[in-house]
Amino acid sequence: MILRIARKEMTEMVRDGRFRAAGAIVFTLLAGALLLGWQHYREVSAQHAAAQKATRDQWLRQGKKNPHSAAHYGVYAFKPKVPLTMVDRGTDPYTGVAVWLEAHKQNEFKYRPAQDATAVQRFGELTGATVLQLLVPLLIVLLTFNAFSGERELGTLRQLRSLGVSQTDLARGKALGVAGALGLLLVPAALIGVVALTAASGQTDMIASAPRMAWMTLSYLLYFAAFVGISLAVSASAPSSRSALIVLLGFWMFNGLIAPRAASDIAKAVRPAPSAFQFAQGIGKALQGDGHNSASARGKRLEAELLKKYNVDKVEALPITLTGARLQDGEEHGNQVFDAAYSDLWKTFGEQEGVHRAVSVFAPALAVRSTSMAFAGADFPQHAHFAQAAEEYRRMIQRVMNEDIMKNAGSTGVYMAGGDLWRKVPPFSYTAPDAGWVLARQSPSLAILALWCAAAGVAAMWASRRVQVY
């Protein structure tokens, strides 16, 4: 029975001109967005790969230099693009693309792509994620708002009842019908996506991103199912199709447009991040240090330690060059300062994310936004993961340079090192976290989506059992 209802619903929808029109628009936008995403991914990843190679060449070919000059010259780290960003670019347009790794300083990422766009960007970017998070739910609403109320208004609900069709079967059948109609749109779009993904990233990368893609697909399916359930529940309990439509459109607005913005503002109010100025001032003060932590105090302590360690009584007798030890000591002090400052900042961002998650209990769009960009590899935690890897690479460069100074610089004249030393620094390589890493962080959001889905299903069943036939 359920299947028969589903087939009838699906046939009716597919034959309906409005569904065809809306479906064609959504499909075109989705396919277009995916292709644009594919092109964007290919361009940007080629650029970044080329730049990463160029910065390495520059490092190797910097000629004869004092190692500390080389450390100041440094290298750049360019954030690689992951293939699934063709579906969801997440926060990528709003985080910088590159960071300069130089001596003494953990720099901020610079050049946010959105700065190189017009204000129209702020209406939202046309990506697969926008279509899936905003437009597909609207399509669901338009397909289902009159599922029950429409039958009642036509008088067909009474007929169905007289035939002995159970209300819950009707609800299940209608849900399946909508799912089938949506499947007609989304399955081909997903296939286009998979083909584009394979073309963009090659087969091996494609297989590597399969778990991420599976989780992303699951979160969207939960999200759509929740919307189908909500729509059916509202349609069954609303007094008329009109009021069902108004309630559902209101919810769609709140879910997709109001809640994300309101969540940003609430998160900023509840867990304010420092201004860039305060952040930099804080780091500056901490780097200078005070009392036992000041540069001169640290210098004295270091000298004493070294004299004791090598069992000599004056600096000149040390078997190592003091300058190198001083530089490394400064780096280590700096590392502590930067670790403290950035972990504070990232903790604040994490707490802000917690506020978003709390709001997602009322608006599933926030939950699916979070899981989608996380599995795409374009959320802030993964940006921070890359930033952390780049910073560790920076620290390694400093250590190699300073140890070389300690060992080889001697105490007189200007010390110069060359290609041999530069080659001691291995090229920067970064492995993005795997799906399990993301899953561990996203399980609350996935749970919220699952809850939404379950609650909407229960509500739909409950409401369909109580639907007014007249």
Next chain:
Amino acid sequence: MLGTLMKYEWRNLSADRAPLAVALVLGAAIAYGAFNGSGWVRFQRGAISEALSEERERLHGLRTEIPAVESGSKTVSAFADPRLPQSLGRSMGTRYAVMPPAALGSLAIGQSDLYPYYFRVSTSSKETFINNDEIENPVHLLAGRFDLAFVFLYLYPLVILAFSYNIVSAEKESGTLALTLSQPVSLSRVVLAKILPRALFVLALSVLLSVVGVIIGGADLAAEGALWRLLLWAGVTAAYGAFWFALAIAVNALGRGSATNAMMLADAWLLLVIVIPSVLNVAVKAAYPVPSRVELIQAIRVAGDESTRQGSQLLARYLEDHPELAPPSSKPGGPPDFGTLQVAVNEATERKVQPVLAAFDAQLANQQRMVDRFRYLSPAIVAQAAFNDLAGSSAHRYQHFLTQVGAFHGQWREFFVPRILKKEKLSAADLDKLPAFTFREEATAAVTGRVAVAFAGLLIPLLLAGASALTALRRYPVAG
């Protein structure tokens, strides 16, 4: 007749709870938007005042440090000598160039959360201080903010549509339309009488509430041009609202039922506010792709490396071009000092990078031109641009700021470079002569000019919708 009709329509409306509900929803949204906008303005003001007080304290410290170094009571390393123009101009004595939030800044956060609003200008190249981005959770930049501009661009049209989607169809469905039209009155007049009280109510409410919001938000209405801009804001709001009312009538005039009207208007809203802007954004980026910043980084680095290698040659060439700047005691062949070399190296690097940077500016300008040309496709884009302009959070004002920063950077170098080359030492008294930055607000006339174009962009669709409504109303199937 019109007056009588309007009076009854208003009575009808007041008996309904709709206006009260509208007032509450719109009022709450506007209050929340104004609160958020003013919070952002306060944040910016706070950061600016901290920066300026840091500068004041630093310069104050130098005033006592310089005499101390001069008299020999304090010894410093050559790099930290506050008397040397290269250390003073590069870091120790640098000053901030600040763009304070505009008088109506709390109305629209716009692009202001994406662009820096203060720079610490130094003698180094512009690229060293221009990336002074504010710290912000990128998710917030992605989602956008709940400010007044959001309320007006997205929610206000929906309130208007909820108020007017069935303005004719409901009367027809309840049978009162034929009855009313049996009186000596035309349908257009009836519609006008029905729409005017609603329009006046919504427009007056939103203008009033946003003015109240602005004032509570701490806007400086005494600032030059602020009242005029507020007036323009009200005008843009009214024109944008009027467009949506006209669209509702035009759709009603097609003679369909209330449910179909609601659906069509919701589609129109979706198309104009969500789909067209995001498609335009994609089209603009595809038509005028901005060169890669990653390649810019490389270009700057390559140019810098080259210039550093050619250092002393560059200096010789530079001094040939500027013989007046040659140090008095320069012995030919002697090694130039670090500060002097740096001047020549910076100059050469910037000359080489200039074409790359120009390519960015040119593409961005092309993008903006294309947006300007195609924004008429959607009144929402037109209104967004006007709101950002009036609130001073547009790319235009930021460019205006950047131009001034560029000029100030030049001034700063003009002060220090000759002193560096002549190996002068500065005294505490010289600190009073340091160039200072004062932001000159965009000319009200320039803003007015751009907003006037926006008015045209709103009035044309308004007139089109109105005209099509009038023609269709003449053929309206009253009984059928």
